Amino acid sequence: xxxxxxxxxxxIDILKGVTKVTLHYNLSRPLxxxxxxxxxxxxxxxxxxxxxxxxxxxxxxxxYDASRLSKLDVLAVLHRHGLPVVS
Numbered sequence: 611x612x613x614x615x616x617x618x619x620x621x622i623d624i625l626k627g628v629t630k631v632t633l634h635y636n637l638s639r640p641l642x643x644x645x646x647x648x649x650x651x652x653x654x655x656x657x658x659x660x661x662x663x664x665x666x667x668x669x670x671x672x673x674y675d676a677s678r679l680s681k682l683d684v685l686a687v688l689h690r691h692g693l694p695v696v697s
Contacts, residue, residue: 629677
């Protein structure tokens with residue numbers, strides 16, 4: 611059964627009031643080994659919506675809820691999880 615483009619009511623409720631912002635970060639080195647476990651841990655931070663490494667593993671794209679976090683908060687979360695983000 612194909613899903614329609616419209617979100618289900620639960621998804622709509624979750625996204626209400628979210629000010630989604632996308633940031634792009636360069637990394638001081640490509641991601642490797644335990645970085646991937648650390649990357650998964652970032653998603654447990656309230657307000658972090660998505661963290662996606664580039665195919666070359668030397669950049670991150672981060673979507674976050676700007677009504678919950680600032681750009682400095684996002685950077686601090688990435689550093690706290692040991693990710694090699696260039697500030």
